[in-house]
Amino acid sequence: MPTTEGLEDVVAAHTRICNLDGQRGKLTYYGVDVHDLAAHSSFEETAYLLWHGTLPTRAQLEALSAELRANRTLPGRLIDLMRLLPSSTPPMDVLRTVVSALSTTDPDLSDRSQEANLRRAVRLTALLPSIVASWDHIRNGREPVAPLEDGSLAENFLYMLKGERPDSYDAHVLDVALILHADHELNASTFSARVAASTLADMYAAITAAIGTLSGPLHGGANEQVMRMFQRIGDVSRAQEYIRGLLERKERIMGFGHRVYRTEDPRGKHMDAFAVELSRRKGDTRWVEMSRVIESYVKEQKGLHANVDFYSATVYYLLGIPVDLDTPVFACSRVVGWTAHVMEQYANNRLIRPRGEYVGPKDVPYVPIEQREQAQVS
Ligand SMILES: CC(=O)SCCNC(=O)CCNC(=O)[C@H](O)C(C)(C)COP(=O)(O)OP(=O)(O)OC[C@H]1O[C@@H](n2cnc3c(N)ncnc32)[C@H](O)[C@@H]1OP(=O)(O)O
Numbered sequence: 001m002p003t004t005e006g007l008e009d010v011v012a013a014h015t016r017i018c019n020l021d022g023q024r025g026k027l028t029y030y031g032v033d034v035h036d037l038a039a040h041s042s043f044e045e046t047a048y049l050l051w052h053g054t055l056p057t058r059a060q061l062e063a064l065s066a067e068l069r070a071n072r073t074l075p076g077r078l079i080d081l082m083r084l085l086p087s088s089t090p091p092m093d094v095l096r097t098v099v100s101a102l103s104t105t106d107p108d109l110s111d112r113s114q115e116a117n118l119r120r121a122v123r124l125t126a127l128l129p130s131i132v133a134s135w136d137h138i139r140n141g142r143e144p145v146a147p148l149e150d151g152s153l154a155e156n157f158l159y160m161l162k163g164e165r166p167d168s169y170d171a172h173v174l175d176v177a178l179i180l181h182a183d184h185e186l187n188a189s190t191f192s193a194r195v196a197a198s199t200l201a202d203m204y205a206a207i208t209a210a211i212g213t214l215s216g217p218l219h220g221g222a223n224e225q226v227m228r229m230f231q232r233i234g235d236v237s238r239a240q241e242y243i244r245g246l247l248e249r250k251e252r253i254m255g256f257g258h259r260v261y262r263t264e265d266p267r268g269k270h271m272d273a274f275a276v277e278l279s280r281r282k283g284d285t286r287w288v289e290m291s292r293v294i295e296s297y298v299k300e301q302k303g304l305h306a307n308v309d310f311y312s313a314t315v316y317y318l319l320g321i322p323v324d325l326d327t328p329v330f331a332c333s334r335v336v337g338w339t340a341h342v343m344e345q346y347a348n349n350r351l352i353r354p355r356g357e358y359v360g361p362k363d364v365p366y367v368p369i370e371q372r373e374q375a376q377v378s
């Protein structure tokens with residue numbers, strides 16, 4: 001049986017949702033180029049596209065936006081649950097735990113129809129930002145901020161996090177960042193969600209699995225690690241030497257490389273442009289200057305391109321988002337893609353169950369425990 005470590009280039013599902021051309025650096029959602037979505041769409045409109053397969057009419061978009069707004073308030077029991085957690089709990093662990101517990105507040109978990117799953121997708125998408133922002137208050141001993149009754153999901157998240165309405169440019173930047181992170185074919189966390197869904201586990205189970213998978217530093221967790229690396233470097237004058245040390249020790253440079261892209265990550269240029277403009281507006285150009293040095297050095301030494309996580313780290317920092325919320329913010333966007341894939345999996349399901357090629361010992365006799373201990377003494 002041929003074995004492909006890491007399932008590289010293995011096609012594991014047919015999907016209509018997202019197409020990724022790694023050679024040309026092209027990314028589309030239901031055929032619509034992500035560059036066009038970044039330029040013209042909103043996160044709500046993109047969510048509609050990913051869930052329904054077509055761009056909405058004005059009335060459909062307004063109906064979805066209203067439904068998302070109406071679902072922003074966290075059930076009190078889940079706030080109570082968060083208060084029980086140690087304040088040092090990593091935010092991705094909190095998110096995973098609270099999303100798992102959300103199933104206990106689902107009004108009708110036994111309804112597994114497509115319509116009910118779509119309602120769950122809306123509910124999860126509306127609530128993830130509320131969980132992330134509320135946790136930041138709870139862990140700092142403050143009361144969570146109640147959601148806005150109006151405003152986009154991006155605007156509301158920044159409002160709930162900071163307690164004041166964000167600058168419209170900041171809200172726009174986050175909105176586009178959410179569009180760009182919303183789906184990415186069979187990335188590791190989406191694959192996790194589809195594997196869970198293929199057993200006919202419910203949507204909360206699938207999204208909980210996906211959040212756990214996103215948290216790792218080789219996947220979504222890289223954005224937080226990029227900012228930690230920048231902070232450790234501290235000053236642009238030390239950047240090259242620091243990266244040289246990592247490469248000499250054969251350590252991974254966070255925010256570089258990709259399993260599928262052999263060229264630039266198409267999301268990167270948008271995030272980079274936002275990083276530059278935010279740096280100018282906020283008067284803090286340290287991270288962009290450092291990024292330039294690191295990008296060109298890693299490209300020269302290893303031929304590797306930066307991925308989206310490299311740029312989102314600076315953007316989120318300049319938006320005033322605490323560094324350990326970087327990956328949860330990614331989850332607030334990707335939940336749209338995860339739920340779209342879960343629904344696609346349910347609609348045409350077959351259990352996902354690959355094989356492992358056995359390479360362990362064979363024909364090992366069973367030795368009774370007394371004899372094992374004697375063997376160890378002698
Ligand atoms: C949103 C996202 O999830 S984007 C990805 C976010 N993750 C990161 O930024 C973490 C850093 N990057 C990586 O670890 C990898 O590039 C991954 C995990 C993204 C992809 O890994 P793979 O497709 O398995 O690549 P693989 O591990 O085979 O690497 C191929 C070669 O490039 C090197 N390489 C790949 N990425 C990096 C990196 N970030 N730093 C240093 N070397 C790297 C490997 O050491 C290997 O070199 P070798 O052939 O000399 O041994």
Ligand SMILES: O=C([O-])CC(=O)C(=O)O
Binds near residue numbers: 186
């Ligand atoms: O596709 C991948 O493997 C990782 C990635 O860029 C994403 O999930 O956005």
